[in-house]
Amino acid sequence: MRDLSYFPPMQTNLEHSSFSGPNDRWIFRFVYPLMTFGAVHIGNDNPLLTLWSLPSYYTDLILAAFCTYGAGYYFRYLFQKLDRKYQWEEQARRRIAGHAVYGVLIPLLLILGIECLYLRLFLGIPPREFTVHYLEMPLVFGFLLIINLFYIILYYRQYNSRLQRALLREPGRVTSKADYLLVNRGARTLQLPLEEVAYFAKLDGITFLRTAGGEKFLYDLPLEQIRKRLDQDSFYQLNRQFIAGRKSIQAYAATDTRKLAIELHPRPEQAVFVSKARATHFVSWLQPDRKEELVS
CATH class of the missing domain: 2.40.50.1020 (LytTr DNA-binding domain)
Known part of the structure; x- marks a missing residue:
């Protein structure tokens, strides 16, 4: 077993301090736009010129952007809260469980519910003709997994970067093989x-x-x-x-x-x-x- 006696005070201070989240602007600028267009175009067999002539194409884009960026801002809040609540070293499983429940399952149900309301109330499609269960559900599920994976990697890298910086800020010089x-x-x-x-x-x-x-x-x-x-x-x-x-x-x-x-x-x-x-x-x-x- 690795000897962690050199690090406990540093880890404790890091875990219970208040830190902002990692830089996720690139997700909002590049990933979410791709997901917005992907949600509308994946599984759609109509030619692009035909889609451009359909009013529902533009409302589909608006709905996809609303769900995507709404989930994005929700994720920012959620993952910062998980980062403050669960320590990486001792509570990683609980943290991953939080991602599964609050970062995948709940957003999936909410987005599919919004999609069903949109199809029924706005487009007038009867429930028996919904494609949610075999098209939208696996697509949204895959997108949510990707975003959660991105954030897990970002927060884990930020965590290790803070540990390294805290170690380098400690007074004294390295003179022992125990360092x-x-x-x-x-x-x-x-x-x-x-x-x-x-x-x-x-x-x-x-x-x-x-x-x-x-x-x-x-x-x-x-x-x-x-x-x-x-x-x-x-x-x-x-x-x-x-x-x-x-x-x-x-x-x-x-x-x-x-x-x-x-x-x-x-x-x-x-x-x-x-x-x-x-x-x-x-x-x-x-x-x-x-x-x-x-x-x-």
């Missing part, structure tokens, strides 16, 4: 001993952590925050893209421009250099007994 970083592998959160960290690399604006064994984890925090947390005797910020552990530095060589080319293990996707201005400092850090060495 860990939190990383994600799929849906699991792992405690990674710092002695297993080879380097941090910022690629295309995203920070990754690479282990000595070659594993790669997303660790999307600014390098400056990471550097302040690490033991300065064990880790060195080579440049704006890399912070490397002493054990991961295999070799270095001076270039024609007097920069240092650094060889790391595991080998990164791009070349790594230390600038000419920091070359001497890097050498003295890597080899303290040769502080007087100048890079030629």
